[in-house]
Amino acid sequence: MLRAALPLLGLPLAGAGATEEPTQEPGSPGEPPPGLALFRWQWHEVEAPYLVALWILVASLAKIVFHLSRKVTSLVPESCLLILLGLALGGIVLAVAKKAEYQLEPGTFFLFLLPPIVLDSGYFMPSRLFFDNLGAILTYAVVGTLWNAFTTGAALWGLQQAGLVAPRVQAGLLDFLLFGSLISAVDPVAVLAVFEEVHVNETLFIIVFGESLLNDAVTVVLYKVCNSFVEMGSANVRATDYLKGVASLFVVSLGGAAVGLVFAFLLALTTRFTKRVRIIEPLLVFLLAYAAYLTAEMASLSAILAVTMCGLGCKKYVEANISHKSRTAVKYTMKTLASCAETVIFMLLGISAVDSSKWAWDSGLVLGTLFFILFFRALGVVLQTWVLNQFRLVPLDKIDQVVMSYGGLRGAVAFALVILLDRTKVPAKDYFVATTIVVVFFTVIVQGLTIKPLVKWLKVKRSEHHKPTLNQELHEHTFDHILAAVEDVVGHHGYHYWRDRWEQFDKKYLSQLLMRRSAYRIRDQIWDVYYRLNIRDAISFVDQGGHVLSSTGLTLPSMPSRNSVAETSVTNLLRESGSGACLDLQVIDTVRSGRDREDAVMHHLLCGGLYKPRRRYKASCSRHFISEDAQERQDKEVFQQNMKRRLESFKSTKHNICFTKSKPRPRKASRKKKDGVANTEATNGKPPRDLGFHDTAAVILTVESEEEEDSDSSETEKEDDEGIIFVARATSEVLQEGKVSVGCSNKNPDKDPHMKFGGEP
C-alpha cells in the first residue's frame, strides 16, 4: 500500500540515489557491470523517517477530511474519529501485509509522543486557577487514584474468586492490583481531547485536568511497586516493602516536581541573557523542558510532574524575557507539536487494537472491569467531593460531580503501561491487554460521544422551564457581574496569605534574578498604547472643553464605538456626558407587528451581546485554537470603557478641587519593583499587597515630562501641575496577551480631603 504511493515521489529519490555509491551493484565478476544507473531504489535508507513522516501526514490529512463536515465534528469528538480511523487503517494493513505492523510502542510513546502534550498542558495551564484549586486537585489525584486502583483490583480479584472470570486467566491478588493501578489513572490526553468540546466552567476543567496530570506520580509509583512485588513473588513481600512503597510515592512526586522546578529556574535564567540571540529562544524553551522530562524519566521520577512544574514555573519569567515573536513561535510550535502527537497517539491506538496476537479475550474480566471503573470512580468522586465541600469556598455541585466521574477517561498511558508488562512474570498479560483496549476504546468513544449531550441535558434540566424574559436575561447578567465584582472586593479567593508571601518573595528575589531589567518596565508597546489612549483621550476631551461640540460627534481615538446608522449629536451627548437628565429621545419607531419575532430577535441580540460574567468563561486551554478568545476581547472592551469613564470623572472632579503644586518625583524605571501609589506618599508599614491576585508586578512611572509636552496645547492641564501616575500592573497573562490594567490615580489623594475637609491625620 505504501509502495504504491512512492513512485509518485520517485524523482527526488532518484536524485538522491544517483549520487550514492553504487553499493548495491552486484559484484559478481562474471557479468559485465550494468553501467551507470540512472534510477535506484533506496528505500531502506529512508524507510524509518519516511514512515514517520507518512504517518503524521496521513493523520493530518485525516483531520482535514474530518473538519470538512461541520456536522460530524460537532457531534463526534476528534479523538473518536481518529481512533476509528486507526482501526480502519490497521485493518487495511493487516489485510495487505498479513501481519500487524505499526504498533503503539511504549518507548516511542513515553519518549516522543507524550512529552509535547504534557509540555503544552503545563505551559498553558492557568496557574492562578491551578493553585487556587490545588487542594481539590491533589485530593482527587492522590486519594482518588489510590482508591480507584485498590477497589478495582480487589473487586476484580473478588470476581475471580466468585468464578466469573475464567480460570485460564492466571492472576493472583497482586496481579489484579497491578492491573487496577494501571487502569485507574485518568489520562490527560483523553481528558483534554474531550473536554475541549464540552464547555464546562473553568473550575471543573482545571480540577479534572489537573487531576489527570498529577496522578501520573501515583500511577508510576503504584505500577512500579506492584510490578516489583509481582516479580518478587507475593510470598516474599515484607512489611518494609510496603513502607518503602509509600515512601517512594513521596520521593517520586516531590522529586519529579523538584526536577521540573530546577529546569524552570535554568530556563528562566538563560532566557534572561538571550537578548542578542533571539532566534534561539524557542529552541531553549523546548530543549530545557524536554531535558526536564528526560532527566526525571532517567531517575525514575514522575516525568509528567516534572514537565508540568517546569512549564508552570518558568512561564512568567520566560514570557517576560523573550521577544514577542519568540512568544508567538513558542505558542504555535507547542500547539502544533501537541496536536500532532495527540493525533498520532489516537491513530496508533486504533491500529494497535487490530493485532489479535497480542490479546486474549475474557468476557468476565472485560465486563467486570468496565463496570467497576465506572462505579468506583463515581463513588470515589462523590465521597471526596463531600469531604472537600466542607473546606472549599466554592462548593462543587451535582453537575460538577457527574461531569467529573463521567469525564474520567482512560487513554494511551494505560495502554502503554499494559504493553510494558512482562509476560513471563504476569501470565495474564494478554487478557489484561484486551481489557485495556476495550476500556480505552469505551471511555474515549462512548464516554467522549455522550458527555456533551449529557452535560447539555443536565444543564437544561436545571434551568428554568419557561423562556426567560428580557428582564431576567439582563438582570441575571447584572447579578453575576455584581457578584464577581464583590468577590473581587472581598478578596474571595482563598490562600491569599501564602500567595502574598510568595509574591513578595518573588518580587524581591526571583524576579530580579530571572527577569531581564527591561522587562520591569512595562513593555514598550503596551505602555505606548495605553499611554496614548489615556493622554489622547484626555487631550481630546479637554480640548473640547469637556463638552460635546460638533455635530460630527465626539469619538475618542481608540475607543471602539458603536456603529450607528444615524449618529446624532444627541446620542453622543448621552454617550459622553452620561447626564442624569432624562431626555426624551425620539424613539425609533420599530414596527410593532410581529411581536414574537421581535422578541426572538431581541433575545438573540441581547444574549449575543451581553458581556459574559466571569463564571461563564470556558477554559481557554485549547489545543486546536489559538485565536484570541472572546474573553480577551471582552476584557479589552470593558477595560477601555471603564478607564475612559474613570478618566472622565477624574477630569471632572479635578476642576472642583485645587491641588497644591507639588513636583512629582521622577521615578522612571530606576526603581525596579514598587507597589502601588503607597510609595509616593508617606511610607506605610504594611507589606505591599497585591490585590489583583495575579502574578503582578507594579511599576510606577510618572509621566510628567511627556505630559507637560503634550499638554502645552491645553490650558487646563497646565494650570494644575499634577502628575498623572499610571500604576501599571503587569500580570503574566497580561504580558503575554497584551492587556494591562491601568489605573489613573491622583497623585496626592490625601491632599484632597485635606483641602476639602480642613485637615485630618
Place this chain on the structure above:
Amino acid sequence: MGSRSSHAARIPDVDSLRQETGFSQASLRRLYDRFNALDRTGKGYLSRMDLQQIGALAVNPLGDRIIDSFFPDGSLRLDFPGFVRVLAHFRPVDEEDDGNRDPKEPEPLNSRMNKLRFAFQLYDLDRDGKISRHEMLQALRLMVGVQVTEEQLESIADRTVQEADEDGDGAVSFLEFAKSLEKMNIEQKMSIRILK
C-alpha cells in the same frame, strides 16, 4: 490568615457591627484584614482609588458602579462599618432566620428585598426610586458589547422597560423590578458563601 494574631478588640465597634450585619466573628475578622489590605497607605479609610486598584474590577462592566455603591451620598471616604454594611447584603440567607424573626425589627441586610434593593440602586443612578428608560439604556450600554448598535440597544431598552412596567409610567419602580424577578433565585445569586 491563621498566623496573624490579632484581637477582635482591634476592630472598632465589633459588637454593634455584628448585630447590625449578622456576620460572624471570623467573617468580620476576615473582612477587617481585607479592608486593611486594600487600604495601602494606612489611612484608616478607603477612597475610590483604593478600590479602583483592584485589577479585576477594571474588566468588570459594572465595576465602577459597584465601587460607587460603596460610597453612598457622594462621600469620598469609606470606613470599615460602611464597608461591612455594603457587604452584608451578600451574606447568604440563613434558613432559620426567616422563621423566628421578629417582624417589628428591621429586615436583616441580607434579606431578599435588600439584595434586590442593592441591585436596584445600581440601575437607578438619580435615586428617584425608578429606573427610567434612559437609565436602563445606560445600564445596557455598560453591559453589552460594542457590536450591538445604538438603535438596537435603544429598542432593547424600550422593550425591557415595557415588560416590567405595569402602571404604564414608562419607568420601572422598585416593586415592579422585584416582581419581574420573582422567579429568580436571588438568595443564591447574590450570596458569597464565605461571608457567613
